[in-house]
Amino acid sequence: MFLAQAHARLADALDGLDPILGPLGQRFADAGFELALVGGSVRDALLGRGMPDLDFTTDARPDDILRLITGWADAHWDIGRRFGTIGMIRSGYQIEITTYRAEAYDPESRKPTVAFGDSLDDDLLRRDFTIGAMAVRLPARVFVDPFGGLADLEAGRIRTPGSAEMSFGDDPLRMMRAARFTSQLDFAAAGEVVEAMTGMAERIDIVSAERVRDELVKLVCGAAPRRGIELLVDTGLAERILPEVAGLRLERDEHHRHKDVYQHSLTVLDQAIELESRYAARQEKAGIAEGDPQRLPVPDFVVRFAALMHDIGKPSTRRFEPGGAVTFYHHDVVGAKMTAKRMKALHFDKDTTKKVARLVELHLRFYGYGDAGWSDSAVRRYVTDAGDLLPRLHILTRSDVTTRNRRKAERLAHAYDDLEERITALAEQEKLDAIRPDLDGKQIMALLDIPPGREVGEAYRFLLEERMEHGPLGEERAAAVLREWWDARQG
Structure with a gap:
């Protein structure tokens, strides 16, 4: 049932996008290049989610992409050109087209090295998870799923196309993404993914704080953040990025009852949502x-x-x-x-x-x-x-x-x-x-005949305390109280 419904949702999404997919796919085909809708765009279509952004992949190089979309796109930019990505806007959709590529992290570097490829299947193999390693070839609309991503969607499972160790070695941030997807989709990580995250947790140290932060925000804002936090803690990643949360597991609450402070905090998170x-x-x-x-x-x-x-x-x-x-x-x-x-x-x-x-x-x-x-x-x-x-x-x-x-x-x-x-x-x-005092700074200076300075601030804070304690005084009563306070200070 799920598979039939998923394919129906995908077909409906493709029909709705035909004014973009048809002409764009044909432009690339006529020029002798492959083009495929890929990754999160396909996953979201299969799940029946909205698709405000569209991701494509191609064997065309960045210069060729630019040549093919110039005059067709409403606007375009090439800020990601060195990584093979060209961005554009067409009919209100934000679109990215990326050359087939391979990414790998040097063990001591935070920055990926990029090599362009020539095969869609090889490109999909290098993607983070199977649910993002599905594609639709254009313009013929051929569904491509070499690593069982659709089955993993049905099972609610986060799994890598190749070995998890290879995937996380290529980009350690994918360990954070695994936790993020468990939260966003309310899925569970496959056993080999959990095992690899546990064994490679220290590799997250080479990833910039900004990239880790961005994934953490997406995780916390997901549908089931408890799942993502638990995965980070269970694998040891939390000890490297949120050690204070990981440390809560050791603390019993003050009542010594049914839960420790860690579980209490997760429950508070659930209830806050x-x-x-x-x-x-x-x-x-x-x-x-x-x-x-x-x-x-x-x-x-x-x-x-x-x-x-x-x-x-x-x-x-x-x-x-x-x-x-x-x-x-x-x-x-x-x-x-x-x-x-x-x-x-x-x-x-x-x-x-x-x-x-x-x-x-x-x-x-x-x-x-x-x-x-x-x-x-x-x-x-x-x-x-x-x-x-x-x-x-x-x-x-x-x-x-x-x-x-x-x-x-x-x-x-x-x-x-x-x-x-x-x-x-x-x-x-x-x-x-x-809440403000009944008199402002100018009124205080005029009433007490004092210039701007520390004493004005002290008088303002006194009136604020009176306001907090007794409620609105009105300007006349506030002036009398202020004079009484001022006279006592001077005496």
Whole structure:
């Protein structure tokens, strides 16, 4: 059944693309060259997925490709020419055509050496996985699958066309891609792939941090990132790129119950993904615009990665107390620093790093709310400290409840429901998302008759504290409070 449906989906996709595939294939055939739709384009068509980008391969050399597409493409570029790739736009599709090639990594080099080939089957053999080593010859539309990629799609299996050792030796980043595809497609890696990844894990060290980072982001944003993370940890790759996550396996949670901190973190990740969609739908219903800083993208790397990393500070803060209790005091602060350090090593941008680290730092802030209750000023501080990250903090805090004790879980959920309701109520009253003192800097300088400088900042912070503690004061009351504070300082 799957095979018949897959072929039907492929035929439908090819029919829809005929205005591109037909003329392009004919141009190459008339010039005496082969052309085939290949790789992810064919895989996605077989799965019934959208195909915004189209990848082709050919025995034509880059100069020949350029000659054949000039005047037909709406636009083209040759930035990948030295690697045999010519890019173009046609009818809204982004297209890449690459000369048959062989790639191999020098054992000591991060950069591939490229040699052009003359055979489609040889080109497919050098591709990363069988599910990307399928092609459709054009213009005749002949399906080519020499390594069983379609069967692997049916089985939900990640396998290499040749030996896994040869594939990962050619390009060690393919080990990261294997983990990424298990996440994106919710597939399992074949035994020989897992074995090769385990034996060759140290080879990832020669790959640039940027390339590793990009694969990690795709993995975390996939449909089943837990699968990808588990594969990285089980094979030892995580010890080289995310050692803090791998280290969580050794730590039992503070209750010594059914799961260790590693499994807890994976469960938090799963739950964050589920809540991510709910909160995004709620925001859309509320009319929060796409450009709003608090608007959640789906998938959202920031909240997912924070969920994965939120407890990495526990191993270094674990303490055994008299009576057998275990504590992890300040693991939130320590974990935030560790997260920022790891993301810097992976060359993440400063903004993303700051957001993820801040969520890790704030993930415990809610606890105690249900028992002791918070004043309005405490609620204001919670919102102010979270800033634009507030929806993500809601997700992370709720996801961090993984207890099997139903009564405890329900109590925490009700407490957070109450907190969100209070935040909403206060926001309606005070425009909480933009808390500012009742007087600005110019008003402070005029009232106190002081020039710009440190004292203005101190007065501003004093008024902000008053605003946080007591809510809106109004300009008249704020001025009186400020004068009283200033007089006391001067006396």
